[in-house]
Amino acid sequence: MVIIFLVAMMAIFADFIAPQGPEFIDLEMVRQPPGNGHFLGTDDVGRDVWARVAFGARTSMIVGIGAVSVALTIGITVGLLSGFLGKWIDTILMRITDGFMSVPGLILIIIFIALVGPSLTSVIFVIALATWPTSARVVRGQVLAIREQEFITAARVIGVRTPTILKNHILPNLLGPLSVVATFGIAGAILTEAGLSFLGLGVRPPTSSWGQMVNLAQQSQILLAEPWIYVPSGVMIVVTVLAVNFIGDGLRKAVDPKSVR
């Protein structure tokens, strides 16, 4: 939790903690080890590593939350309609979902990026496209389970209209499992973005991204002699994703209906 908080802070306040700016190129200070006014040294073009790490955090946060938001919106809508209305709507929607799921995520992403061109927005959308089926399935499963509960029947007997039932009874009961899906989704999105940027398909310079910075390790000189250029971002990726996963785990245990009662 603490780690996430710090990372989030980093993202938000990046401007302040890294006054030199991630994009300010200082050709004189190329490839400098830590020290000399640069907390983590400089990279191959003279940009301050620390600043890039800080701004990279911002990228990861935006992608993480953005992609998951879009994915959830699609997923919840599909899952709700599918689970609650059932019958042919369910069949059609589920086949569409299956279709999306059957295309391997990475391929889908790569093709999409190749078509649309890499950028922050395209990364967000393409990750959302690849991941919404998961939340749709989770939502649908939950809706099916809740639908059979007697309090839903009771609402019908009272005469509550279907949209109101969805809003007041089903959605609140979805929050639990959904928050777990969302959390793991964020972790996944961060990782995917890092991966894409590493491959050069994601966020392009001069915008900073952790994955991008790790990419530089492909040059053997950097890999062996200038570790400060890629190690910090690599560490950040691992640490952040782990932290998010721990939160997800904790949430999952807290939300488990067996312990609620």
Add this chain to the structure above:
Amino acid sequence: MTNNEPVLIVDNLSVHFPIGSGLIRKAKGYVKAVNSVSFVINQGETLGLVGESGSGKTTIGRAIVRVNDPHEGSILLDGHELVGLSPKEMRPLRRKVQMVFQDPYSSLDPRQTVRQILVEPLVTHNLPLKNAQGEDRVDELLNLVGLDPAFASRYPHQFSGGQRQRIGIARALAVEPDLIICDEPISALDVSIQAQVVNLLESLKKRLGIAYLFIAHDLAVVRHISDRVAVMYLGGIVELTSSTELYENPRHPYTRALLSAVPVPDSVVEKARKRIILKGDIPSPTNMPSGCAFHTRCPLRTMLGNPEICATERPELKLYPSKKDDHQVACHFADESS
């Protein structure tokens, strides 16, 4: 409430469930859960509906509130026909009939407070949240069922099973219905709590003049709370009469067997009893016996030498001439006393 018209008139009601249908496939067959059932509930009266698994008693209750859709027949609630109504048309009529459910744990939304649960029916039907004296309706309802109004801000999981049932009853009362369908309301409760809820239902009936359809499998409770009782077997009513008459003078062989199977907490009585033990299992509603549904297990039929008619013709629910009450029996040999 209007004149002396019955609150509920059910006529030839049938509810069938299709087996194995899908998007493309047609239904392979039907489960005849309820088969041409007819009965009447008068104002302020409690009709008990008893039966074992597959009897169809729960399905009838749900058909009346249109949770299940009737295949054919008519349901007249305060004179209004319910069969064939669209959900929109049905909505205003839902004020007249409500339901109390069996499971105190799943019948209340765990994410809502008691207040939210009780306000929902009021809001749905645009009913005032304060009564004529200016009191809060939620408080009034909680008091009616014997719960402290301070409980309104709590969540269901903070209450015991018996208390949750009370909340469920309060919810049903909110719209001031003429009829409440009680679907096994006490089966899931501990024995010592069951009496509390039964007494509550009875006192509410006296105070508010509500009619009940009391669906249960516990014969002793049904006898206690009901004015009249209908005994069901595999989708049909086999006997229908006043509570006293049913237990004193049962005419249908199934009713007799059912009554003899109910244990009584008195060793002397128990040991002296002659039980009628039925052979075999209750047939599945998907595989109904021909003619009289009970004929495969009927001890009376065996005693009479296995008459053909039991296997070929389904007996109608007919008036049995009795000195006391309106006593209806569905048996070709109702006159034979054992």
Add this chain to the structure above:
Amino acid sequence: MSKPLLEVSNLQVEFNSRQGKVSAVRGLTYTINEGQSMALVGESGSGKSVSALALLGLLPKKTAKITSGSVKFRGEELIGAPEKTMRKLRGGSIAMIFQDPLSSLNPVLTISQQIVEQIKAHEKMEGKKAEERAIELLDMVGIPSARERVKQYPHQLSGGMRQRAMIAMALSASPSILLADEPTTALDVTIQAQILELLTNIQKDLGMSLLLITHDLGVVAGFTEKLTVMYAGKAVEQGDTAEVLANPNHPYTLGLLRSIPRLDRPRTSELRPIQGVAPDMSKVSVGCSFQPRCEYAQSKCATENPLFSTISTDRYAACWYPQNHALQNESLSK
């Protein structure tokens, strides 16, 4: 006089749960002789099922512990006995059947396979012979067409049939005592009557003892000789079934009997429920745990926990002021 078969003395069982330590059984004492049948009656939370599982060492080892008391089977102490001994007894001399046969039977094995497994665990018998014995057993418990049925899977049998199959399994090693935990609660009333009759007949034919755990006082009346009533983990009354039901000594037993509608009394008699709710088992009670709901409670009851003591010959109760509440004389019509 038949010899004592099962002697339970001041059994106490504790669970470790999220709310802390829960004392599920707080003192249970009874003796069942050979060929005798006893009913253990209580509502949810009374500890009746837990006590039976404790007897057989079937409680989850990590969370449950028998903290005190002794359980002797034919004079041998079971608590603390090595797992090997317990395994021999379970399904062998001491058999158990449960409430829901659907979840107690393995859905992927045929009835025959399950019974044979049981037989082989306790007797040295080869495959063919064991299968024949399985069919014999199914016959004995009244399953028609046993030879065909034995090859079926649990879900293909009805509730009553499954329970019979469970009983057949339990009987396969000719047990000296059968523990039946709510065996008919999930069954329809007419099927319940069948199963209870079966159990009684088997008991008589095999000279087997029976511990019947239930909440249904009616079931108890016709089928057991002795009765122990439990409340909040403790035995509160014990004695001859007929006598206890006719003249309860403990206010809880009296309360229970008054609150159930009965076919043998006029239907207009009012039900007298026991006020209040059962105590929270995660909290230790000071004084008698029934006191908050007791009509007859006096000051001593709130501070001192009554001991399970002798009232008269073969009658025991845990109450400071036990009375002869003769139920027959109650004026019930109002």
